[in-house]
Amino acid sequence: MTDTPFTGTPFTGPDGAQPDGAGPVDSAGPDAVSCRGLDYAFGETKAVQDLDLSVGAGEVFGLLGPNGAGKTTAIRCITTLLPVPAGMVRVFGHDAAKEKMAVRRLLGYVPQQLSADAALTGRENVTLFARVFDVPRRERSERVAQALAAVDLTGAADRMAKTYSGGMIRRLELAQALVSAPRLLMLDEPTIGLDPIARTSVWEHINAVRQATGMTVLVTTHYMDEADQYCDRVALMHHGRIHALGTPGELRAELRERRAASGTPAASGASRASVEKGALPTLEDVFRDVAGSGLDEEGGDFRDVRSTRRTASRVG
Amino acid sequence: MSGAPAAPRPASAEKTGPGGLELLLQPPRARTGWRVLPARVVAMCVVELQKLRHDRTELYTRAVQPALWLLIFGETFTRIKAIPTGGIPYIDFLAPGIIAQSAMFIAIFYGIMIIWERDAGILTKLLVTPTPRAALISGKAFASGVKALIQAVVVIVIAAALGVGLTWNPLRLLGVAVVVVLGSAFFSCLSMTIAGIVLTRDRLMGIGQAITMPLFFASNALYPVAIMPGWLQVVSKINPLSYQVDALRGLLLGTPSHLPLDFGVLLVAAVLGIAAASSLLGRLAR
Numbered sequence: 001m002t003d004t005p006f007t008g009t010p011f012t013g014p015d016g017a018q019p020d021g022a023g024p025v026d027s028a029g030p031d032a033v034s035c036r037g038l039d040y041a042f043g044e045t046k047a048v049q050d051l052d053l054s055v056g057a058g059e060v061f062g063l064l065g066p067n068g069a070g071k072t073t074a075i076r077c078i079t080t081l082l083p084v085p086a087g088m089v090r091v092f093g094h095d096a097a098k099e100k101m102a103v104r105r106l107l108g109y110v111p112q113q114l115s116a117d118a119a120l121t122g123r124e125n126v127t128l129f130a131r132v133f134d135v136p137r138r139e140r141s142e143r144v145a146q147a148l149a150a151v152d153l154t155g156a157a158d159r160m161a162k163t164y165s166g167g168m169i170r171r172l173e174l175a176q177a178l179v180s181a182p183r184l185l186m187l188d189e190p191t192i193g194l195d196p197i198a199r200t201s202v203w204e205h206i207n208a209v210r211q212a213t214g215m216t217v218l219v220t221t222h223y224m225d226e227a228d229q230y231c232d233r234v235a236l237m238h239h240g241r242i243h244a245l246g247t248p249g250e251l252r253a254e255l256r257e258r259r260a261a262s263g264t265p266a267a268s269g270a271s272r273a274s275v276e277k278g279a280l281p282t283l284e285d286v287f288r289d290v291a292g293s294g295l296d297e298e299g300g301d302f303r304d305v306r307s308t309r310r311t312a313s314r315v316g
Numbered sequence: 317m318s319g320a321p322a323a324p325r326p327a328s329a330e331k332t333g334p335g336g337l338e339l340l341l342q343p344p345r346a347r348t349g350w351r352v353l354p355a356r357v358v359a360m361c362v363v364e365l366q367k368l369r370h371d372r373t374e375l376y377t378r379a380v381q382p383a384l385w386l387l388i389f390g391e392t393f394t395r396i397k398a399i400p401t402g403g404i405p406y407i408d409f410l411a412p413g414i415i416a417q418s419a420m421f422i423a424i425f426y427g428i429m430i431i432w433e434r435d436a437g438i439l440t441k442l443l444v445t446p447t448p449r450a451a452l453i454s455g456k457a458f459a460s461g462v463k464a465l466i467q468a469v470v471v472i473v474i475a476a477a478l479g480v481g482l483t484w485n486p487l488r489l490l491g492v493a494v495v496v497v498l499g500s501a502f503f504s505c506l507s508m509t510i511a512g513i514v515l516t517r518d519r520l521m522g523i524g525q526a527i528t529m530p531l532f533f534a535s536n537a538l539y540p541v542a543i544m545p546g547w548l549q550v551v552s553k554i555n556p557l558s559y560q561v562d563a564l565r566g567l568l569l570g571t572p573s574h575l576p577l578d579f580g581v582l583l584v585a586a587v588l589g590i591a592a593a594s595s596l597l598g599r600l601a602r
Contacts, residue, residue: 079444081601101446109444113437119367131359132445135344143339181343212337
């Protein structure tokens with residue numbers, strides 16, 4: 001296991017939401033997420049190195065990379081799960097080190113594992129999160145019902161979560177995250193282990209909710225096609241660093257220009273069809289290009305693989 | 317749901333209930349200060365009760381062991397009259413001990429649930445809610461108290477059926493409930509503390525097995541402290557289970573006991589347990 005120094009949360013008055021003017025409030029308002037020089041190491045392993053990231057309010061931002069690229073670690077730093085030094089991570093201007101409670105109130109988080117409680121009904125799962133986000137009793141049931149309706153689970157709300165399909169569980173988790181009206185939705189590999197139809201459905205619900213609420217979405221995935229289709233901007237991560245950042249269109253266009261300029265057809269392993277036709281390269285081609293060598297087999301340790309497979313097997 | 321009767325699901329999901337989302341646009345007002353802790357404790361206890369409502373198997377299977385203790389061990393030793401109990405039948409003497417023991421057995425494996433919830437991602441998600449770690453641990457501790465309380469009711473009913481002369485004074489029974497919950501809070505925190513140290517289910521399982529019986533035998537649950545060898549008396553003195561049993565005996569049977577001391581020790585133990593477990597929770601989270 002890891003031995004990074006532990007910085008416990010002091011048992012003080014809970015809400016650190018004092019507006020201490022820490023937020024760099026400019027005319028456009030603070031970024032939804034801003035990381036500056038974020039480093040995180042598990043013992044000797046540097047999971048995230050010198051990460052600079054700004055996610056604007058209201059955008060769908062994708063953090064892409066293979067297993068072990070550091071995406072989940074970055075997410076866990078932003079969600080206050082991992083201790084970071086003050087000043088490195090801000091969520092809507094709140095420092096993730098100094099104002100943990102304020103940051104958490106703004107977040108809806110869906111971890112990579114299936115995190116709904118199988119021994120409860122869908123409605124009970126969502127109600128728990130309504131309670132821990134202090135939804136007052138008089139509006140609790142209505143709010144829970146709306147969250148369930150937003151993900152099309154009204155009909156299944158009173159069934160045990162263990163009877164749900166993989167896609168339904170993901171949608172339930174989305175409802176759990178939505179019930180507190182978060183301003184930033186953090187989704188860690190939301191479609192991992194799902195069949196293509198369930199993947200599309202999960203993304204359609206994410207999009208619908210985002211359109212209705214205007215919330216910011218930060219999503220990690222290793223499915224490049226999904227990122228291409230659904231993200232406003234993406235960052236390509238590899239070995240803990242960001243290698244490219246921009247809209248999917250920009251990244252693809254840049255690669256085409258680079259290829260045209262250098263006259264090389266493609267980096268090794270690029271999808272041949274796109275090269276031969278001179279078509280726009282795919283995001284995967286971009287990734288291969290910027291990540292360089294060492295992409296294929298070394299990413300992700302045993303623990304990553306195990307948790308991924310476990311998630312996949314539970315999704316069934 | 318009141319207004320929107322399960323609107324016919326649109327073919328694509330792009331229109332999610334027009335007008336049905338307005339509450340999801342307003343963040344709830346945050347509870348602050350002292351109100352957070354009781355709110356989180358209630359939330360965790362409600363979950364525990366909901367789970368018990370969905371699946372009562374555990375309730376029944378967990379009743380078997382205490383029933384056997386009372387029925388076989390209790391009845392037999394009542395006949396032998398080998399253990400000085402201060403003039404009451406041995407089974408009466410034993411009943412409070414079995415209540416405390418069976419509640420402890422539930423609590424001592426509570427840490428396994430924390431590890432399971434960690435592996436499942438449930439804990440991770442709770443840690444990203446506006447819940448200080450100590451409040452989360454307190455919630456879990458009292459949720460295990462809810463389970464222990466139901467177990468205590470079962471054992472009291474079995475004991476009453478076997479003719480144990482228990483009190484039915486509601487105030488005393490309330491005291492019993494408090495003692496059971498506090499003891500359970502301590503032992504579940506002990507378990508969660510060990511979980512925070514060993515981090516895996518298998519190791520915790522082994523340690524749990526290794527400490528439950530010594531905790532049980534090195535207490536006054538089966539026999540009075542006075543007949544123990546000196547060294548065991550010392551162990552019994554630092555074993556919170558002894559104070560729990562002493563209080564339960566005093567409350568349920570009216571035997572001489574040290575209620576203020578017992579409550580004090582259990583309260584302090586529970587608070588220390590919560591502090592220890594919450595300080596180690598971060599290790600489980602990463």
